[in-house]
Amino acid sequence: MRRGLAASLAGLAIAMTLSGCATTSRMLGITQPDPLAAKAALQLQKLQADPQVAQRAPDALLAAVDAVHAAQHPGGGAWYAHHLAFVAAKRVQIARALTTASEQHQAYRALVAKRDSLGGGNSSIATLAQQPVALPPPTVVAATPLPQPPAAVAAPTPSSPPPKLVAASTLPTAPEPEPEPEPEPAIKGPFSGTHGALLLMPASSFTARERLTSGARDALYQLLPSLAQFPQAKILITGPVAGHVAAVHKQLVDFGVPEWRLTEQHGGDAVEIRFQGEDQTR
Amino acid sequence: MSPSFPSLPAGAWLAPMVALVLVACAGTPVVTPAQAIQQAATQLDQAQRHYVEDYDSPTLKQARAKLAAAHKALAAQQPKHARALAQEADLSIELATIQAQASRNTANRKHVQRQVDTLEQLSHEPPAGGAP
Numbered sequence: 001m002r003r004g005l006a007a008s009l010a011g012l013a014i015a016m017t018l019s020g021c022a023t024t025s026r027m028l029g030i031t032q033p034d035p036l037a038a039k040a041a042l043q044l045q046k047l048q049a050d051p052q053v054a055q056r057a058p059d060a061l062l063a064a065v066d067a068v069h070a071a072q073h074p075g076g077g078a079w080y081a082h083h084l085a086f087v088a089a090k091r092v093q094i095a096r097a098l099t100t101a102s103e104q105h106q107a108y109r110a111l112v113a114k115r116d117s118l119g120g121g122n123s124s125i126a127t128l129a130q131q132p133v134a135l136p137p138p139t140v141v142a143a144t145p146l147p148q149p150p151a152a153v154a155a156p157t158p159s160s161p162p163p164k165l166v167a168a169s170t171l172p173t174a175p176e177p178e179p180e181p182e183p184e185p186a187i188k189g190p191f192s193g194t195h196g197a198l199l200l201m202p203a204s205s206f207t208a209r210e211r212l213t214s215g216a217r218d219a220l221y222q223l224l225p226s227l228a229q230f231p232q233a234k235i236l237i238t239g240p241v242a243g244h245v246a247a248v249h250k251q252l253v254d255f256g257v258p259e260w261r262l263t264e265q266h267g268g269d270a271v272e273i274r275f276q277g278e279d280q281t282r
Numbered sequence: 283m284s285p286s287f288p289s290l291p292a293g294a295w296l297a298p299m300v301a302l303v304l305v306a307c308a309g310t311p312v313v314t315p316a317q318a319i320q321q322a323a324t325q326l327d328q329a330q331r332h333y334v335e336d337y338d339s340p341t342l343k344q345a346r347a348k349l350a351a352a353h354k355a356l357a358a359q360q361p362k363h364a365r366a367l368a369q370e371a372d373l374s375i376e377l378a379t380i381q382a383q384a385s386r387n388t389a390n391r392k393h394v395q396r397q398v399d400t401l402e403q404l405s406h407e408p409p410a411g412g413a414p
Contacts, residue, residue: 076362083366090373097380104387111394118401211333255393 031078036085037071043092044068053095056102060095067091199223201248201271203241210243212251220251223273227257230275235261239271248273315361318368319352325375329382334375337382345374 044064047053053061071088074081205216212220227235235257239245245264248271253259263276313321326345329335335342352367 079363080366083370086370087373090370090377094373094377094380097377097384101380101384101387104384104391108387108391108394111391111398115394115398115401118398118405209335211336254390 031074031076031081033072033074034078034081034085036082036089037068037074040071040085040088040092041068043089043096047092047095050099052103053099057095057098060091060098064088064091064095197272197274198226198235199273201239201244201273203244203270205271206241206244206247210241210247212247217251220248221255224255224257227261233261234263234276236263236265236274236276237271238265238268238274240266240268241271242266244271313365315352315356315364315368318365318372319349319356322349322352322368322371322375325372329375329379332379332382334378334382337385338378341374341378341381345371345378348374 047061047064067084067088068091071081071084074084199219201216201219205213205219207213227233235252237245237248237252239248242264245266249262249264252262322345326342326349329342329345348367348371352364352371355361355363355367
């Protein structure tokens, strides 16, 4: 009798525990698979047919296989079947996304190696600066023209020497030519820099979440040739909002500017990017 | 002489049997619903800090909706639903993060491609006359 009691109690314990397991209803085949499970299974077939997935994301592929199998043999009710199907769909998408990310990263590394072999590398921006022909020239304000002599002479261009006057002795004494004004930065519009700043970025350059707008990102990209002109100079990023300054810092690093060149500082009314210190060729 | 099992009280067999069955059901998750929700919330915060939303806003929006539904289920004393929804939120965040990384890799590749194109152009250009 004691053995019988023990056996029945043990059986009761087993039954109570098993009833909480999804395995039970699955074994009994109570719940039908969610329609999403069939779509996930179809996507999985495509994944399995792609050798890149097995090579680049084998663990994710295995997880997708398990998830799809679980979704095709669900249990625990319709809501649980839908949950399993959702998980399966996501696992399949994750495997695909991991494969794509790996492919793009490999292509990126190959291009970096090619860039290095062409003489680029960490100083690729500086390398480009050594050959300014390929860079878009900064917008330069034309030098103040000299008083026009009777024989009209074309205004001098920034890259050519001023032409000689035909009869210098008959001309009034030309005033001392004004020194060529500092060239304007390449960026125009609301981002124009003044007072020695390379770039000024008002609050409108950032979103409510303290991220750069696409226009601001483009303006930073256009600033790169100016930064490359002095490859050893430190760059100071100043701004009233720490999140804005950090966003600019991060974007410049993403563009390839070495971290050691960048310094952040709090202050000012708008984010300002300038070379740090007087000696820009340090 | 054949061995004989010791004669034990009925209750002495109960605990080992329950333990054996619990081990057999190892697939049952051990994370509580509240912990699962907290983990998903932490992952969501990490994703937002890393600008994942810039690249994949819809998936992250879906994750937020799932997480909110998980909170509601937990408050409504539905732990299984809450755990399932937290897992779905977690998967959505993971997918959004990976897709954001893929987009970044693509952007980086294009950026370096432009540099390579420029360098190749420079290497093919004839030297300017008189220029240093």
